[in-house]
Amino acid sequence: MRDHRAFLASVPVAVREAMVDRSDGPGLRHLAGHLGAILAVGALIAVGVPGWWLLLPVQGVLITFLFTLEHEATHRTPFRTAWLNDWVGRLCGLLLVLPFEWFRAFHMAHHRWTNLPGKDPELAGPKPATRGAWVWHVSGLPYWWSEVSLLAALVRGRVTDSFVAEGAKGRIVAEARGMALVYALAGLSLVWTDVVLWVWVVPSLLGQPFLRLYLLAEHGDCPEVANMFENTRTTFTTRAVRWVAWNMPYHVEHHVWPMVPFHRLPEVHGLMREELRVTADGYTGFTREYLARRPGWTESGKV
Template identity: 70%
Template sequence: MDHRDFVAGLAPEVRADLTAVSDGPGVRHLAGHLGAIALVGGLIAAGVPGWWALLPVQGVLVVFLFTLEHEATHKTPFRTPWLNEWAGRLAGFLLLLPFEWFRYFHLAHHRWTNIEGRDPELAGGKPEGWRAWVWHVSGLPYWGSEARLLAALVRGRAEGDYLPQGAKGRIVAEARWMAAGYGAVLASFFWTPVPLWVWIVPVVLGQPVLRLYLLAEHGDCPKVANMFQNTRTVFTTALVRFLAWNMPYHVEHHVYPAVPFHRLPALHHLMRQELRVTAEGYAAFTRGYLQRRL
């Protein structure tokens, strides 16, 4: 069975139940996620004893807003459209990842998942060998790539065959607003170092954790069209599932992207016998990934 057969085999009432969107679960989840960021950030800003040890914790909390931005491209975290739009934009600003651009990049990834020459996520390749893996996981290639992307968009160069012509104006405009926002943050350093310690340093420290997490989604999966084969679900803790907005259920998400994050556990229950590529945690995936490259 491939992913299309699975979805076609679901009863209409089951599909309707799985894909029903609402604001409540997303608002509660976002309140918890932002609340944790505000709490840890407040402790750092207050300079509590050992505040420096909280920097990577804050970083992980902030960088995993990527999974909210990712979900917002599908317009599923919330029923209210503007909540999806602004949640995606907020996360994108914090992560140097323009939401308007990322929406089309990510939808192209869904359409051509793991297909060489079509999936834009494969453009940079997956790390081969220890040195390439360390460089990738450091997060430095990510920051360099996003800085170059933002600079190009600010100059009006919105390129990529997955970008609709009609969307390029919005993509460029958002990038320019983001650049202005970053300029304001930099100017604020004349008055306070708080943004540096509660946002910028933490996201640099937290990015390697996100790189490890994202590598497990499709790394070492067959380059075929069947979502049951080209995507991996990772069995992990409730805390990681919370931080990642249930996206460790990644096969489930790719098989049926219209299902909102809070219904992915129910979808997992329906398809768990069909799963072909899984991992028992991110440490186990990483060990296997590296062993295959020794």
């Protein structure tokens, strides 16, 4: 069977050129819908409509899944205009406490060394080995500790990751310090109003577990090999999930052809569907199978 390089080499040049052609329109329309949903749900929470607390996890999912847009922006594929990709990525990073300039370097290293131990920075933090570790991971608490610690280090000018180029360190530190200032002002606003708490902070805490579950499916339990058809998983899911995740459930498609804009990934899926080797039928199905491969609640595997 072919690997991802052989597949790409087999695609006609005209098709390859068409697939990587970028434009601002689809991205701006999708962004308007996503941000519009966040603002609309946030407004309902802010004014305290009856049952407003039921909207908190909805708002959380909408906010935390901006991660998929930030991820796409590192490739500069959602929009043709370069600065638009960068500033949208920075906005997403601000909302997620995930510095965009640092994440760009991290994510490029992930694409270069996908799922290869000792090289892929995503593997620096091990995937859950037991069901107890899975609960801790999915809670989102390790994520928040990691990102707050990272931000604190960057604010102090400490950029030690090997995947960060020397020339990028100044931008990374400057961005982190700007983010810290915004967070300080947001915290100060709590003296007068709790809107930030209920529209952003609490929803983000509630939404992070959904994102953790989603992200585990991308490479969790995939073979640690260089072939993108084997080290990455595409998950078949609903239109709503594909929409909020900017089509990233087509994850094999994205890794094989990372310069294709999000809105063309369904077409790429049509081209390579017969090549896919690691797939899941929905996130519930993936999670069930993932947990079935895990021992009990202790590191030793004893239930």
